[in-house]
Amino acid sequence: MVTGGAAEPADADLVERARDGDRDAFEAIYCRYQAIVYRFARSMTGSVTLAEDVTQEVFVALMRDLARYDPQRACLSTYLYGVARNVTRARLRREPRSVNLDDAFSNGSEPSSLDDPSAALTRSQDLIRLRKAIVSLPSRYREVIVLCALHELSYTDAAAVIGMPVSTVRSRLHRGRALLVERLRSPQAEHSRMVARCLA
Amino acid sequence: MNDPTRSSEIVELERSLRAVADEDTNQQAPLRVHAAVMRTWDVVQPFAPHRRRRLRTVAALVAIGSMAAALVAAVVMSRAPAETSRPDPVIARTVDRGPVVANVPSQSRGAPAETQRPRPRRPRTRDDTATSRYEPGVVLVADPIVDTSAMSIVRVRVPRTALVPLGIPLVEPNDGGSVDLEILVGEDGVARTIRRAVPVAVRQE
Numbered sequence: 001m002v003t004g005g006a007a008e009p010a011d012a013d014l015v016e017r018a019r020d021g022d023r024d025a026f027e028a029i030y031c032r033y034q035a036i037v038y039r040f041a042r043s044m045t046g047s048v049t050l051a052e053d054v055t056q057e058v059f060v061a062l063m064r065d066l067a068r069y070d071p072q073r074a075c076l077s078t079y080l081y082g083v084a085r086n087v088t089r090a091r092l093r094r095e096p097r098s099v100n101l102d103d104a105f106s107n108g109s110e111p112s113s114l115d116d117p118s119a120a121l122t123r124s125q126d127l128i129r130l131r132k133a134i135v136s137l138p139s140r141y142r143e144v145i146v147l148c149a150l151h152e153l154s155y156t157d158a159a160a161v162i163g164m165p166v167s168t169v170r171s172r173l174h175r176g177r178a179l180l181v182e183r184l185r186s187p188q189a190e191h192s193r194m195v196a197r198c199l200a
Numbered sequence: 201m202n203d204p205t206r207s208s209e210i211v212e213l214e215r216s217l218r219a220v221a222d223e224d225t226n227q228q229a230p231l232r233v234h235a236a237v238m239r240t241w242d243v244v245q246p247f248a249p250h251r252r253r254r255l256r257t258v259a260a261l262v263a264i265g266s267m268a269a270a271l272v273a274a275v276v277m278s279r280a281p282a283e284t285s286r287p288d289p290v291i292a293r294t295v296d297r298g299p300v301v302a303n304v305p306s307q308s309r310g311a312p313a314e315t316q317r318p319r320p321r322r323p324r325t326r327d328d329t330a331t332s333r334y335e336p337g338v339v340l341v342a343d344p345i346v347d348t349s350a351m352s353i354v355r356v357r358v359p360r361t362a363l364v365p366l367g368i369p370l371v372e373p374n375d376g377g378s379v380d381l382e383i384l385v386g387e388d389g390v391a392r393t394i395r396r397a398v399p400v401a402v403r404q405e
Contacts, residue, residue: 026241030234038229055229059237063244127223130216149217150224181209 011076019066030059033077036151037084043146044088046135050095057087074160081153081161085143092139133183141176144169350387353395355380363397 009017009028017025034055041054061083062069069079134145147158148169155173159166360377363370378400384392 021245023238023241023245027238030237034229034234035227038233039224039227042227043224052230052233055233056236056240060240060244063237063241123219126216127220130213130220134220145217149214150221152221177210177213181206181213184213185209 012071015066015069015071015076018063026063029062029076033080034059036077037080040081040084040146040151041088043131043134043150044085044139044142045092046131050088050091054084054087054091057091058084061087078157078160081147081151081157082163085161089139129184130180133180136183137176137179141172141179144172145176145180148173351384351392354383354385354391356383357381357400360399366394368394368397 009025011029011032014025014029014032018029037058038051038055041058042048042051045051045054058080062080069076074082134142134150137145143162144158147153147161148155153161155166155169159169162169164172357378357380360370360375360379361373363379364373380398380400382395382397384395386392
């Protein structure tokens with residue numbers, strides 16, 4: 001979360017200037033927050049195309065609602081996460097079949113280690129599986145996983161984004177992790193696990 | 201929850217989630233999204249809130265001005281009938297019934313001066329100077345017609361009683377007979393005013 005320092009203007013200043021029609025201020029807001037919005041949308045939808053659309057919609061909504069944004073109530077990043085969440089949910093409701101998992105996760109999942117290519121490849125494939133498992137989660141679990149685990153928001157911030165109590169965030173995160181573990185188990189591991197249970 | 205396998209799976213999951221987060225760190229929206237957003241800003245900007253407020257102020261001022269003008273006009277209109285209540289239709293003597301364009305200065309056309317003299321807005325005195333060669337008729341004066349270049353006169357004969365719905369009061373509304381009307385018609389085919397009304401019976405006398 002960037003609130004501005006000595007060199008960079010604070011969010012509130014940028015918002016105020018953007019309200020007065022300052023194009024550069026709005027562009028600065030975009031440059032500051034486009035990445036988190038895009039990443040959030042991409043993790044939530046699993047689609048690059050949808051993520052781009054969501055990012056655009058979020059900032060168009062921001063320029064429309066600049067007058068209504070109150071910096072006292074929430075910081076700009078929280079506000080944008082909230083807008084991105086709503087836009088993403090709306091888009092997924094409208095086009096639930098348009099999600100293409102492969103196009104979203106083909107770019108950033110190349111093997112990164114040259115020391116052990118096979119291990120890197122395995123690792124990369126594991127991450128692809130994890131991303132797909134995240135996208136396949138029910139949205140109420142998916143969003144807390146994305147916010148808390150991938151975007152490293154605090155429980156409080158995540159609660160502010162989804163408009164729920166912190167306890168709800170905790171429970172959904174716990175349940176979401178459990179669901180991910182179940183979905184990531186390989187068939188062999190699951191079989192061994194069942195055998196062990198039967199023998200116990 | 202005490203299952204060590206499950207605990208290790210959770211730990212592994214956390215590690216994988218961190219790896220995914222690290223991979224995503226440098227992801228950014230493509231430049232085309234940036235361009236599209238700023239294009240939208242350029243389009244939406246004229247309607248930005250601060251400008252909307254300004255527009256609202258201007259619109260309010262215009263509305264207040266219009267209301268004031270309407271109020272003044274209403275006052276003037278309400279006074280006008282009191283000062284000059286419309287009497288009977290004005291009977292005037294006209295020189296001839298040739299095609300004449302109303303409200304045109306007499307020097308600009310070759311018509312007789314009596315006909316082309318600029319008329320007051322509401323002439324209401326009988327023309328006592330009329331001579332016997334003039335036929336009695338009704339000369340109606342409406343609002344000034346600004347552009348008379350494309351006016352034409354259409355003559356029609358209508359029942360005398362048909363004048364009442366047109367807003368022309370009659371001295372003896374129950375009398376029958378017909379009236380020849382000279383109607384000024386604009387270039388668009390819309391009748392602007394009735395220039396003259398001549399009772400047929402009187403004229404035939």
